[in-house]
Amino acid sequence: MTEKELMQKNIEEFVQLQSYMLLADKDSEVYKAMKVRYNTLKVILTSSGINLTEIDRIKE
Structure with a gap:
């Protein structure tokens, strides 16, 4: 799996x-x-340079 595919999977x-x-x-x-996994994914995506502003609907 490429890095791009992995990022897409994590975003989805x-x-x-x-x-x-x-x-x-x-x-x-x-x-x-679910909140534990949410926080984990949020850290992974943020540290990978993904801007979560548009897709983060929980906002806690």
């Missing part, structure tokens, strides 16, 4: 994960588990 996962998070109750264990 980030966007999809946010969709699930927006459907879940913020106090649920499921949401808390």
Whole structure:
């Protein structure tokens, strides 16, 4: 997998994960588990130079 393909995969996962998070109750264990992955992806994408301003819908 090329670096570009890996970044695309991470962006797609980030966007999809946010969709699930927006459907879940913020106090649920499921949401808390998704939040860990959300934060991990956010760090990976940000450190790779991806501007999340347009795609980050959680904004916590």
